[in-house]
Amino acid sequence: MKTISFVLNGKKTSIEVDDNETLLGALRERLGITSVKEGCGIGECGTCTVLVDDEPHYSCLTLASKANGRDIKTVEYLSSSGVLHPLQEAFIKSGAVQCGYCTPGMLLCAYSLLLKNADPDARDIKEAISGNLCRCTGYIQIEEAIKNAAEICKCDR
Amino acid sequence: MLPKFASVIAKTREEALSWLSSLENPRIIAGGTDLMVRMRAGKQYSRVIDVAGVPELLTMTETDGRLSVGSAMTHARLSTSEPIIRNARSLAMACGLVGSPQIRNMGTIGGNLANASPAADSIPPLLIHDAVLVLESKETRRRVPLEEVIVAPYVTSIDRKELLGSVEINPLRGYREGYRRVAKRATWAISRLGVAFAIREDKGRFTDVKLAIGSCTPMPFRPKKVEDLLKGAEKNEAIITEAIRMALEEIKLISGIRPSYAYKLPVLKGILEEVLRG
Numbered sequence: 395m396k397t398i399s400f401v402l403n404g405k406k407t408s409i410e411v412d413d414n415e416t417l418l419g420a421l422r423e424r425l426g427i428t429s430v431k432e433g434c435g436i437g438e439c440g441t442c443t444v445l446v447d448d449e450p451h452y453s454c455l456t457l458a459s460k461a462n463g464r465d466i467k468t469v470e471y472l473s474s475s476g477v478l479h480p481l482q483e484a485f486i487k488s489g490a491v492q493c494g495y496c497t498p499g500m501l502l503c504a505y506s507l508l509l510k511n512a513d514p515d516a517r518d519i520k521e522a523i524s525g526n527l528c529r530c531t532g533y534i535q536i537e538e539a540i541k542n543a544a545e546i547c548k549c550d551r
Numbered sequence: 552m553l554p555k556f557a558s559v560i561a562k563t564r565e566e567a568l569s570w571l572s573s574l575e576n577p578r579i580i581a582g583g584t585d586l587m588v589r590m591r592a593g594k595q596y597s598r599v600i601d602v603a604g605v606p607e608l609l610t611m612t613e614t615d616g617r618l619s620v621g622s623a624m625t626h627a628r629l630s631t632s633e634p635i636i637r638n639a640r641s642l643a644m645a646c647g648l649v650g651s652p653q654i655r656n657m658g659t660i661g662g663n664l665a666n667a668s669p670a671a672d673s674i675p676p677l678l679i680h681d682a683v684l685v686l687e688s689k690e691t692r693r694r695v696p697l698e699e700v701i702v703a704p705y706v707t708s709i710d711r712k713e714l715l716g717s718v719e720i721n722p723l724r725g726y727r728e729g730y731r732r733v734a735k736r737a738t739w740a741i742s743r744l745g746v747a748f749a750i751r752e753d754k755g756r757f758t759d760v761k762l763a764i765g766s767c768t769p770m771p772f773r774p775k776k777v778e779d780l781l782k783g784a785e786k787n788e789a790i791i792t793e794a795i796r797m798a799l800e801e802i803k804l805i806s807g808i809r810p811s812y813a814y815k816l817p818v819l820k821g822i823l824e825e826v827l828r829g
Contacts, residue, residue: 396558405794413555413557413558413599414553414554414555414556414590415553416553416587419552425781435591436588436591437584437587437588437650437653437654438739439653440653443653449627449656450652450656451653451656451657452584452657454651455584455588455657455807456583456587456657457583457587457601459558459560459582459601460601460603461582461709462560478740493814503652510653512603521652521720521738522652523652523741524651524652524737525650525652525653525654525738526651527625542719
């Protein structure tokens with residue numbers, strides 16, 4: 395067992411984890427964050443995506459001990475007191491959510507993109523979500539939602 | 552669920568080396584993008600040393616005109632690193648094509664080399680930059696050319712007790728350099744063909760040509776005879792045709808005829824034509 399301390403969605407968190415525990419397992423089983431999902435379990439689908447220091451990582455391939463001292467964000471970070479992030483609003487409006495399984499990972503990759511690039515073009519958006527699979531929407535609505543959210547976020551600045 | 556194992560997190564190079572020396576049958580983990588997948592498939596590694604946070608493995612230095620790249624630097628960092636783009640453009644391009652954004656944020660150059668896949672994108676660029684690996688254990692330190700480290704697909708001569716500390720490369724300036732690859736999809740796909748090239752021309756002649764071909768033979772390789780043929784030669788269609796013929800012959804000599812070659816070799820011919828014509 396190891397004790398790890400990290401910032402989870404803006405809050406200091408300290409937990410005990412097993413040596414062979416994944417970050418995905420720790421978030422779901424010890425901290426109740428079930429927005430982070432296991433899809434393939436081998437880093438191919440992106441539904442386990444979390445942000446580590448604002449960069450997307452696959453939590454299914456990340457040892458929980460690697461979170462020590464880092465900033466970890468899950469989709470819960472994006473909304474506060476029931477107010478959705480412009481990205482989340484845009485996803486709803488564009489019909490970018492169908493079964494919803496990929497949505498948290500897609501949102502986090504989009505959020506990370508907008509942090510670095512406030513004015514992404516279609517290529518940047520495709521690249522940012524290229525490590526995440528969606529088997530419902532065909533991606534068109536997701537790309538549109540991210541583009542629309544970028545416009546709104548720009549206006550907010 | 553992963554098989555049971557004990558892990559330690561190295562904070563310094565010294566610490567990593569001393570654990571490598573004292574632990575029985577240790578395994579190094581950095582990004583985890585290969586090792587975690589293998590463990591999930593049931594592979595047992597009882598002792599794991601995490602070196603991803605070792606500061607000495609995360610730095611890049613320039614000495615005597617050689618660039619030393621820390622083994623735990625991620626593909627994402629290398630693909631956007633200014634010294635890499637300036638001195639080894641093919642490497643920056645290849646690192647930017649590995650896996651997906653998440654894989655590039657996690658996976659490291661050292662891991663890519665230690666895994667030694669025939670399709671590893673970083674290897675052809677490193678070959679044209681005459682990469683030398685710095686391998687250290689508690690008692691020893693050796694520098695070995697990349698060609699000698701990879702002995703078979705997924706097999707290297709790195710000892711269990713050794714740490715791959717850094718990769719030294721020769722900067723190439725004044726070359727037309729790049730990396731071309733073919734895969735089943737534009738992203739998140741394993742390369743079916745990868746070509747790293749660095750070409751220098753002057754007054755209608757090739758003054759220097761470096762080529763490395765990946766995903767075609769058991770290990771990525773440099774067709775040195777082809778490079779020798781082109782070096783100093785007048786640039787024309789006849790010499791380019793001959794160079795490509797020699798390259799394809801060498802591949803067949805190394806691997807024999809493979810079913811995939813019906814597709815790969817004509818595509819490789821096309822890539823080499825474009826690359827050499829410039």
